[in-house]
Amino acid sequence: MVVSLKDSIKLLGIIVISFCAVFVCTFFLNFYLDALEIENLVTEQTRAMYEAQLATAEFTCAISGSVLAAIAIVMLVFYIKLYIDSHLKQIGILKAIGYSNGKIAARFWVFGIGVFIGATLGFASGYAAMPMIYKSLLIDGLPQIEIGFHLVLPLVLIVAPTAVFSAISCGYAYFALRRPVSSMLRGQVRFKPEKQKSKTATKNKEHSFLFVMCFKTLGGKKSLAFFVAFACFSYSAMVQMGCSMKRLSTGFMGIMILIIGVVLAVVSLFMALTSLIKANAKNIAIMRAFGYKMKECALAMLFCYVPFALIGFSIGTVYQFVLLSLMVNIVYKDVASVPDYSFSVPVFFITLASFLILYTAAMAIYTYKMSKISVKEVMAEN
């Protein structure tokens, strides 16, 4: 059949996002459940801090869990669409010989395996990191919270997401497979009809091929713009938040947030750009055969995503500022020992500079990757 277990393991982006989401949720939810068990030991002096810790755990799980789950769903849908588009002929043959859409779509359950792998690793790592986390969340005046095992957590954080993502995979695949067999056999990817522009508008705006290519590449792969923006958002928000957390909470929490941010950013950007180059390999090959320089190919393929990267970075900056302000001014408002929080301009500029360096390096790496596309090999595929 068309989809195999190997294809699921290729979903690196989803594996990493699942890992991050479950990693964070495992220790915060476990801490939350364990902390509830010592509620009767909480005194008036420690109540504010205790409740703030519980609120933090709830807040962090809700935000990181829901945001990362939403991103993983978008990523999954995007990957399935890309997968179907790149296997149109094979799937078309299956349909032609009598396989129903439902039967083919059912095979897409294996894409849930990626979530299972990421969630299991995240759960295990969350447990492994728990002693350090508990230490950092220790409340003065309260006894050390013992690490307990709660059976509900693996069910909620591993089994349920795997089942939900498998179901989404099958459902979306079923929807995406509803197209004529003949067009699938011809390898025709669906395009939305272009809006007709008036003749005068066309005459007035004569754009170069590279401009059109850049614009159409973006138009054809809008979801990639989302992932590029998300990568830059993650980097901006988590790196700045990690640096601020070092001051507000503990160094360990800060470093953990920073690492998660960088990993999410790198994986999302890697996934987005790899998909972009893969989907456009033939176009790049043709451009190169005709004599377009690498710089021009890179401009047509990659440049259009720069505004989205900058938007993602900007939103990330605002997001982390609002989130930390809310935490400090609302959740921890009754806790005396929490320091004041204000926007750190030096941290912003350091994050921006490192972001620009990393983004430029990513562009250079992918331009190099494009130069390695063999014109003849791409053409020989047909």
Add this chain to the structure above:
Amino acid sequence: MIKAHKIYKSFQSGAVQVLKGVSLEIADGDFAVILGASGSGKSTLMSVLSGLERPDSGTVVFGNQDITAMNDKQLTEFRRDKVGFIFQQYYLLSHLSVENNVKLGADLAGNKNFREIIEQVGLKGKFKSKPSELSGGEQQRVCIARALAKNPEILFLDEPTGALDEKTGREVLDYISRLKSERGFTMIMVTHNENIAQMANTVIRMNSGEITEVYKNNSPKTAFEIGW
């Protein structure tokens, strides 16, 4: 003048020898057909002659430029300035309109009159159509327009009628040969079709990576005179 001298090319780390010391000369303005069965090495030879692929050894001299000695950047410049391609599988950019596909070639030559070429190939009124909305013959015409819009000195054609029916194939060949006469560029066509060879001035026959025969055709036929 294109001169290839003792071209060797292998794949899979030398396990498959595709070209075995091929030497040939093609004069400026010539219409040369490289004829051979599948696997004879004709497409690989075309890739080497056009600078898409580097030979393992041997030289390809175009005018006074040895393209086998060029680095990647120089080869790109060479293809940009001199070469046009028409492929059997069209390789049109499926998400772009006819107009923008042709612009791919036109922009490289700074050619602003590319719409005239689209009209000349009989696609007036199809400027905004996507390749998937066109028939095979129409798609091949877009390929022709794209290649011609960059005003190439030499046009490489890889089985340009391989995916077309007889009527459309003849029309396409006729159109290409008329354009060749008008513009005077050199044309090298790879095909397995013996009949098409009757249209060429020079016929180069290949078998198992070697040239087995080269002959001049003093009275080339038109696309409508050859068999199919």
